[in-house]
Amino acid sequence: MKDTRILKATKENFELAKQEILQGDVVAIPTETVYGLAANAYDEAAIQKIFEAKGRPQDNPLIVHIADLQMLHDVVSEVPETALKLAKAFWGGPLTMILPKNDRIPDAVTAGLDTVGVRMPSHPAAREFIRTCGVPLAAPSANVSGKPSPTTAEHVYYDLHGKINTIIDGGTCEVGVESTVVKVGEDSVEILRPGKISINDFLKVVSTVTIDDGVFTKLDDDRPVASPGMKYQHYSPNANVIMVEGSLSDFCRYVSKSANEKTAVLVFDGEESLFDIPCVTYGRRNDSVMQANRLFDALREIDRREDIQTVFARVPKQEGVGLAVYNRLLRACGFEIVSMEKAVIVGLTGHTGAGKTTVGELFRKDSDFGIVDCDIVSRTVITQPDVKARLVEYFGEEMLLKDGQIDRKALGKRIFANEEDRIFLNSVMFPPITVQINKEVQQLRQKGYHLIVLDAPTLFESGANIICDTIVSVLAPAEIRQERIMSRDNMTAQDALNRMNAQKDDEFYRSRSEFVIENADSPEQLNAQVERIITVLKEKINGN
Numbered sequence: 001m002k003d004t005r006i007l008k009a010t011k012e013n014f015e016l017a018k019q020e021i022l023q024g025d026v027v028a029i030p031t032e033t034v035y036g037l038a039a040n041a042y043d044e045a046a047i048q049k050i051f052e053a054k055g056r057p058q059d060n061p062l063i064v065h066i067a068d069l070q071m072l073h074d075v076v077s078e079v080p081e082t083a084l085k086l087a088k089a090f091w092g093g094p095l096t097m098i099l100p101k102n103d104r105i106p107d108a109v110t111a112g113l114d115t116v117g118v119r120m121p122s123h124p125a126a127r128e129f130i131r132t133c134g135v136p137l138a139a140p141s142a143n144v145s146g147k148p149s150p151t152t153a154e155h156v157y158y159d160l161h162g163k164i165n166t167i168i169d170g171g172t173c174e175v176g177v178e179s180t181v182v183k184v185g186e187d188s189v190e191i192l193r194p195g196k197i198s199i200n201d202f203l204k205v206v207s208t209v210t211i212d213d214g215v216f217t218k219l220d221d222d223r224p225v226a227s228p229g230m231k232y233q234h235y236s237p238n239a240n241v242i243m244v245e246g247s248l249s250d251f252c253r254y255v256s257k258s259a260n261e262k263t264a265v266l267v268f269d270g271e272e273s274l275f276d277i278p279c280v281t282y283g284r285r286n287d288s289v290m291q292a293n294r295l296f297d298a299l300r301e302i303d304r305r306e307d308i309q310t311v312f313a314r315v316p317k318q319e320g321v322g323l324a325v326y327n328r329l330l331r332a333c334g335f336e337i338v339s340m341e342k343a344v345i346v347g348l349t350g351h352t353g354a355g356k357t358t359v360g361e362l363f364r365k366d367s368d369f370g371i372v373d374c375d376i377v378s379r380t381v382i383t384q385p386d387v388k389a390r391l392v393e394y395f396g397e398e399m400l401l402k403d404g405q406i407d408r409k410a411l412g413k414r415i416f417a418n419e420e421d422r423i424f425l426n427s428v429m430f431p432p433i434t435v436q437i438n439k440e441v442q443q444l445r446q447k448g449y450h451l452i453v454l455d456a457p458t459l460f461e462s463g464a465n466i467i468c469d470t471i472v473s474v475l476a477p478a479e480i481r482q483e484r485i486m487s488r489d490n491m492t493a494q495d496a497l498n499r500m501n502a503q504k505d506d507e508f509y510r511s512r513s514e515f516v517i518e519n520a521d522s523p524e525q526l527n528a529q530v531e532r533i534i535t536v537l538k539e540k541i542n543g544n
C-alpha cells in the first residue's frame with residue numbers, strides 16, 4: 001500500500017512531483033475537465049502503471065497532454081491544417097484531437113493504434129506541471145476504471161489511495177466532464193466523445209461536423225470502434241441507473257409506480273421537494289453547464305448513500321455541453337432509457353374570489369379530467385401529527401379546537417393579518433403538501449387520467465407549479481373579488497382586503513400562465529373561455 005499524499009498546486013510541489021514523473025511514476029493532476037492520472041508519455045513502463053492503478057483495459061488508449069504547440073510536434077507525425085485551426089480556436093481547452101502518432105509514442109499509450117489523442121489543457125496547474133516536467137504526459141481520467149471521473153482531489157483519493165503516491169490538488173474542475181474527442185478530417189470533424197466544445201463551436205471553424213454512433217448507441221463487442229473507450233460501461237455508481245424520459249410529471253408517475261425502499265432519484269435542482277425518497281440533484285434543468293459541472297459528483301453521491309439499488313434519473317437537454325451530460329448518463333445507465341405515456345398536468349390558480357372554484361367545477365364536469373383539490377390536501381396535511389405539533393408550538397394551544405384539531409378559521413384570520421405568521425405557516429405546510437399533491441397526481445395517472453387539474457389557490461407559493469405542464473389563472477377586478485369574498489366567507493371588508501393583499505398581483509399570474517381567464521363578465525363568457533381551454537388541452541394529449 002502506498003501512502004498517498006495530496007499536494008497543493010505550488011511551484012515547489014511541481015518540482016517534487018516532477019521527480020516522480022521522471023523516475024517513471026504516476027501523478028494525479030487537475031485539469032479543467034476532470035483529474036488525470038499522468039505519466040511520462042515516452043516511458044512505456046510508467047504507462048503500464050497507469051493501467052494497473054486504474055484497472056483499465058489495455059485496449060483503451062490514453063490521451064497525451066501537452067503544454068504548448070511545440071510539444072505537439074514531439075507527439076504526432078503530422079499536423080493537418082484543420083488540426084492547426086482547431087488548436088488555434090480551442091487550445092488550451094477541453095478538446096482532444098486524434099492525430100497520426102510519431103515513433104516516440106509507445107504502443108502502450110495508443111493501444112497499438114497508429115493515431116494518438118492529444119490535448120492541451122487550459123488549467124494553469126496542468127500546463128505549468130507539464131512544462132515543469134518537460135515531457136508530454138499521457139493521462140486518462142484518474143478514477144477506477146468504470147467509475148465516474150473525478151472532479152476533485154478527494155474523488156481521486158477515494159478511488160486511488162494506496163495505489164498512487166501523489167495527487168496535486170487544483171480545486172474543483174471547472175467543466176466537470178471530459179474533453180470532446182474528435183477525429184480530424186479535411187475541413188470536418190467527427191465527434192467520438194462529446195464534451196464542452198460543442199457542435200456549434202466546431203461549426204465556427206469547420207464546415208462539417210458528424211457524430212460517431214458510439215455516442216448514442218451501445219457498441220457490439222466485436223465491432224471495430226472509432227474510440228475504444230466508448231464501448232465500456234462507464235460512469236456507473238454501484239446502483240443501477242435508469243433514465244426516465246418525459247415531463248417531470250411523467251417522471252414522477254414512473255417513480256411512484258416503480259420505486260421501493262432501495263430507490264433514489266437523480267433530478268434537477270428544485271425538484272427534490274416532490275419526492276419522499278432519497279434524492280440527488282445535478283444542476284438546474286435548463287443549465288447544461290451546471291449539470292456538466294455537477295454530474296459526476298452526483299453519481300458518486302449515490303454511492304455515498306447506503307443501500308441504494310436503483311436510481312431513476314431525469315434526462316438532460318442535449319444542446320451544447322448537454323450532449324456530453326446526456327452521453328455520460330447514457331453510459332452510466334448502460335443505455336437503459338424508459339419513456340412514459342403522455343399526460344398534461346394543469347395548474348389551476350388565481351386570486352381568491354376571482355371565480356377559480358367555478359372554473360374548477362367546469363373542469364370537474366368533464367370526465368376526461370382528474371382533479372386534485374389542493375384545499376383538501378392542505379386540510380389533510382394539517383392533521384398530520386408532526387405538522388400539528390409544529391403549529392401548536394408556534395401559534396399556541398389557543399389555535400386548537402375542542403376536538404384537538406387546528407382551528408383553521410382562527411389560523412386563517414391570524415395569518416392573513418400578519419405576514420411573518422403566514423411565512424411560518426407556509427414553511428411548515430408547503431413541503432408536505434407538495435409531496436401529497438404529487439402522490440395524488442400519480443394515483444390519478446394510474447387510474448388512467450391523461451389530463452389532471454391541480455386546483456390550487458397557492459400553486460406558486462407551494463412550489464407545486466413545477467410539476468405542471470401548463471398553468472391556467474383566473475383573474476377578476478379587485479372590487480368584484482372583494483364583494484365575492486365578503487358574501488362567500490361572511491367576512492368584513494377589512495378581512496377580505498387582508499386576504500386579497502396577501503396575494504400576488506395580476507402581472508405575476510399573467511407572466512406565469514399559458515392561459516388567463518378574465519372573469520369580469522357573465523357566466524356564459526366564463527363558460528366559453530373554459531371550453532376553449534379544455535379543447536386546447538385535449539389537443540395537447542392527442543398530439544395535435
Ligand code: TXA
Nearest residue numbers: 033035036061062115116117140141178179227228229
Ligand atoms: O478531459 C479529458 O479528456 C480527460 C483529462 C484527464 O484530460 N482525460 C480523459 O481520458 O478523459 P480517458 O482516458 O478517460 O478517455 C480517453 C478517451 C477514450 O474514450 C479513448 O478511447 C479515446 O479518448 N482515445 C484516446 N486515444 C484514441 C485514439 N487514438 N483513437 C480513438 N480514441 C482515442
Ligand code: MG
Nearest residue numbers: 140141149178
Ligand atoms: Mg476515463
